[in-house]
Amino acid sequence: MATDPDRIWTAALIVIGDEILSGRTHDKNIAQVASWLGVQGIRLREVRVVPDVEDAIVEAVNTLRARNDYLFTTGGIGPTHDDITVDAVAAALGVEVVIHPAARAILEGYYATRGGLNEGRLRMARVPAGAELIENKMSGAPGIRLGNVFLMAGVPHITAQMLASLDGALEGGAPLLSETIGCWVAESEVAGLLRESERAHEQCQIGSYPFFREGRVGANFVIRSTDAASIAACSATVSEGLAALGREAVAGGI
Amino acid sequence: MATDPDRIWTAALIVIGDEILSGRTHDKNIAQVASWLGVQGIRLREVRVVPDVEDAIVEAVNTLRARNDYLFTTGGIGPTHDDITVDAVAAALGVEVVIHPAARAILEGYYATRGGLNEGRLRMARVPAGAELIENKMSGAPGIRLGNVFLMAGVPHITAQMLASLDGALEGGAPLLSETIGCWVAESEVAGLLRESERAHEQCQIGSYPFFREGRVGANFVIRSTDAASIAACSATVSEGLAALGREAVAGGI
Numbered sequence: 382m383a384t385d386p387d388r389i390w391t392a393a394l395i396v397i398g399d400e401i402l403s404g405r406t407h408d409k410n411i412a413q414v415a416s417w418l419g420v421q422g423i424r425l426r427e428v429r430v431v432p433d434v435e436d437a438i439v440e441a442v443n444t445l446r447a448r449n450d451y452l453f454t455t456g457g458i459g460p461t462h463d464d465i466t467v468d469a470v471a472a473a474l475g476v477e478v479v480i481h482p483a484a485r486a487i488l489e490g491y492y493a494t495r496g497g498l499n500e501g502r503l504r505m506a507r508v509p510a511g512a513e514l515i516e517n518k519m520s521g522a523p524g525i526r527l528g529n530v531f532l533m534a535g536v537p538h539i540t541a542q543m544l545a546s547l548d549g550a551l552e553g554g555a556p557l558l559s560e561t562i563g564c565w566v567a568e569s570e571v572a573g574l575l576r577e578s579e580r581a582h583e584q585c586q587i588g589s590y591p592f593f594r595e596g597r598v599g600a601n602f603v604i605r606s607t608d609a610a611s612i613a614a615c616s617a618t619v620s621e622g623l624a625a626l627g628r629e630a631v632a633g634g635i
Numbered sequence: 636m637a638t639d640p641d642r643i644w645t646a647a648l649i650v651i652g653d654e655i656l657s658g659r660t661h662d663k664n665i666a667q668v669a670s671w672l673g674v675q676g677i678r679l680r681e682v683r684v685v686p687d688v689e690d691a692i693v694e695a696v697n698t699l700r701a702r703n704d705y706l707f708t709t710g711g712i713g714p715t716h717d718d719i720t721v722d723a724v725a726a727a728l729g730v731e732v733v734i735h736p737a738a739r740a741i742l743e744g745y746y747a748t749r750g751g752l753n754e755g756r757l758r759m760a761r762v763p764a765g766a767e768l769i770e771n772k773m774s775g776a777p778g779i780r781l782g783n784v785f786l787m788a789g790v791p792h793i794t795a796q797m798l799a800s801l802d803g804a805l806e807g808g809a810p811l812l813s814e815t816i817g818c819w820v821a822e823s824e825v826a827g828l829l830r831e832s833e834r835a836h837e838q839c840q841i842g843s844y845p846f847f848r849e850g851r852v853g854a855n856f857v858i859r860s861t862d863a864a865s866i867a868a869c870s871a872t873v874s875e876g877l878a879a880l881g882r883e884a885v886a887g888g889i
Contacts, residue, residue, distance in 0.1 A: 399842055402679045403811070404669030405857065406844065408662065411684065415658030425656045427691065428684035430665065433842075437681065460823035461843040462830035492823075501826025520847075536845065557657070569714035569746075572755025576716035588653055588687075589715040590660065591790065593774075603659065 390423045390553045393445035396430040397438060397456035397466050398535055409537040410455040417544045422553025423451060433457060438469035446473075446530055451551060456535030458522065460501035466532055467525065471509035474527065481508040484523055491521030516546040555607040560616050563635030566628050567591070568600040574622040575602060582615035584608050594635075601634040644677045644807045647699035650684040651692060651710035651720055652789055663791040664709040671798045676807025677705060687711060692723035700727075700784055705805060710789030712776070714755035720786055721779065725763035728781065735762045738777050745775030770800040809861040814870050817889030820882050821845070822854040828876040829856060836869035838862050846889075855888040 394414050400406040408430070415425045426449060431437040438457075446452040457466030471478045484506035485498075492498050505522035508514075515524030515531065517539060524543040525532040531547070533540045564571070568591045579587045585606040592599055602619055606612045620630035648668050654660040662684070669679040680703060685691040692711075700706040711720030725732045738760035739752075746752050759776035762768075769778030769785065771793060778797040779786040785801070787794045818825070822845045833841045842857040856873055860866045874884035 396682075399840070399859075400844055400857070401665065402669055402682070403813070403857075403859070404666045404671075404673060404679070405813075407666045411655065412658045412661045415656055417658075419658060425658070426686065428650075428656070428682075430682035432680065459843070459845065461826045462833060463840075463842050495821070496824065499823065499826075502823040504826070505823070536847075538847075559657070559659075567749070569753065569756040569759070570750065572715045572753075572758070579716060586653070586717075588717050589713070590654055591713065593790075593792075603654070603657075605653075605657070 386555065388554050390451075391426040391449045392418050392423050392451040392453060393426055393449040394428045395438065395441045395445065395452070395454045396428065397433065397454055398430075399433050399463070401430050401456075402432055410533075410535070410540055413537060413541060414453055414455070414533075414544070418451075419557055421549070421551055422556045423551065424557060433463050433465055435465055435469045435472060438466065439473040442470055442473035442530065446528075449529075451529050451531065453531045453533060455533045455540055458505065458525070458532055458534060460504050460522075464504065467507050467509060470527070470530060470532060474509055474530070476510040476527075478507050479510045480506050481512065481514060484508065484514055487514075487523060488521055515543050518542050518546070557605055557607055558609055558612055559603050559605045560612050561634035562602045562604070562616060562619055562623075563599060563631035563633070564602070564623055564628050565597055565599045565635070566623070566626075567598045571600075571623065571626065571628070574619065574626070578615060578618045578622060581618055582606075582611055584611040585615040587615070587619070592635075599635050603634075640809070642808050644705075645680040645703045646672050646677050646705040646707060647680055647703040648682045649692065649695045649699065649706070649708045650682065651687065651708055652684075653687050653717070655684050655710075656686055664787075664789070664794055667791060667795060668707055668709070668787075668798070673811055675803070675805055676810045677805065678811060687717050687719055689719055689723045689726060692720065693727040696724055696727035696784065700782075703783075705783050705785065707785045707787060709787045709794055712759065712779070712786055712788060714758050714776075718758065721761050721763060724781070724784060724786060728763055728784070730764040730781075732761050733764045734760050735766065735768060738762065738768055741768075741777060742775055769797050772796050772800075811859055811861055812863055812866055813857050813859045814866050815888035816856045816858070816870060816873055816877075817853060817885035817887070818856070818877055818882050819851055819853045819889070820877070820880075821852045825854075825877065825880065825882070828873065828880070832869060832872045832876060835872055836860075836865055838865040839869040841869070841873070848889075853889050857888075
């Protein structure tokens with residue numbers, strides 16, 4: 382059975398944690414998960430940040446897993462009382478929480494020289510029934526996969542390790558490619574050019590991202606498509622249009 | 636009519652933009668809006684990151700404005716074709732898009748010495764019918780308020796200006812206070828202490844945030860409450876509990 386080469390694979394991400402919603406912690410997982418998914422040929426379609434509240438997690442899990450190929454969560458899988466992701470996901474999926482024997486063995490090994498297992502540490506072996514483990518080389522406690530739902534750590538460098546252990550393991554489509562053109566111009570001067578360029582290259586989307594640097598305004602124009610030739614053609618249209626306005630296009634962005 | 640002093644005021648935030656979902660741009664608005672809301676006595680309850688797609692924005696706007704006191708959006712109010720926030724919010728609210736005369740006047744003034752108004756720049760005077768403006772000292776184009784919905788810029792330092800111009804303007808409740816205790820300890824060693832401490836001080840929540848630094852594990856414990864005395868009492872319980880385990884509590888966190 383051939384897979385449709387034009388099929389777009391999608392994912393959603395739920396960032397779980399009061400510390401993000403209070404502003405105390407600056408999230409780093411959205412960008413990291415987004416970039417990793419892009420390489421796998423999967424588009425991140427939506428993100429929700431929810432508090433450490435079971436009902437809020439359940440609602441987000443059930444909405445997002447139904448309408449995306451994959452659902453990732455970050456946060457709330459540690460040993461303390463505020464780590465309720467496993468319980469909430471199990472509730473959302475209508476399964477029990479069980480101790481995963483392999484997770485228990487991993488934690489016993491990891492903590493053998495670090496004071497041994499205790500009640501808090503054993504919490505990290507709890508999984509929704511039927512789940513598999515995702516390897517965590519960094520700190521013992523594994524991530525968790527159940528069907529199309531992936532539970533990852535909240536600490537970004539542990540999440541990075543868990544993502545790395547999933548490299549190439551998920552079915553995806555054509556990666557979304559992009560090319561960036563920078564220009565020292567107010568985006569409002571070239572809004573028409575960008576709109577017309579996008580219309581002329583229907584396989585491409587153009588995003589415009591203004592900035593203020595060195596006391597001057599500029600913008601980066603990001604051309605996205607799954608087709609490299611379309612990007613090259615659209616990029617040429619934008620660069621020529623900028624040149625016609627007396628503006629220099631900076632390949633790769635500013 | 637007296638306001639309930641225990642009423643909790645809530646807000647939601649919608650971050651609009653393909654550049655966040657692609658991983659290209661690291662969001663800075665979630666933490667900034669969250670911190671600002673905290674000072675106003677308003678709790679950020681949920682965040683959604685959605686693409687530059689009208690249906691996705693409409694769904695998020697209508698869900699979140701109904702169940703929160705305030706709804707903020709960031710992104711998509713600039714001059715280019717991918718800036719569709721105003722149209723999407725107007726569609727969500729069932730109102731037309733109109734040119735706001737004062738916004739037009741602001742833009743005419745701002746661009747008088749910058750090449751004049753053009754079609755793209757005039758887009759930034761478009762608002763959902765009935766909206767008021769939010770001042771933007773930084774770059775002319777104003778933010779937009781309609782009822783409990785606030786449309787802010789995507790560029791973080793412009794959003795910061797818009798938030799500053801709303802300082803003290805929104806009704807809120809008691810600000811959520813917090814105190815942080817740091818400790819060079821694996822959080823899994825003190826999970827029981829944290830759970831018991833939270834149970835003993837029911838007006839407080841304790842969040843536990845582990846880290847790895849200088850080759851050692853540690854954690855910060857953040858005690859949150861609207862009541863300063865409760866925080867102080869809970870903080871003492873945690874510090875004494877750590878001391879009883881032979882661990883030093885670092886006031887203010889590590």
